[in-house]
Amino acid sequence: MITLAIFKPHCLKNPIAYETIQRLLTANGLEVIARKRISLSRNEAEKFYEEHRNKFFFRRLVSLMTSGPSEVVLLSGNDAIQQWRNLMGPTKVLKSVYTHPGCIRSCFGLSDTRNATHGSDSEHSVIAEKRFFFGDSDV
DSSP, rough: EEEEEEEHHHHTHHHHHHHHHHHHOOOOOOOEEEEEEEEHHHHHHHHGGGGTTTTTTHHHHHHHSSOEEEEEEEEETTTTHHHHHHHHHOSOOOHHHHOOTTTTTHHHOOOSSSSSEOOOSSSSHHHHHHHHTTTTTTO
């Protein structure tokens, strides 16, 4: 099984966060099978996060995702979607500090929007997100 992960701009700028995440992936049996550094345009970010368009945080999220390069990776491993989501922890950073103190977001997230990482939430999302970032290639 595969999943798609994004290391958001503020996370990518933090070498300790980036290296820690790479070690966590390896330690938890997730293999990077494709990696791509990207700089999203405003239109691309709005399209990717379209499902959140009418939510209060949409403009903040688009602004974050266009603030610098991100890294998009495809991860392979047993139950990769759930495994990656467990490593990320809850979206809400402040809550994750108390409920999941060792997760990526509690360690490296700065706010609910600047929460360090993104991860596909279903097989359907993996397919759509993979197509968005990698096209129809066989990666």
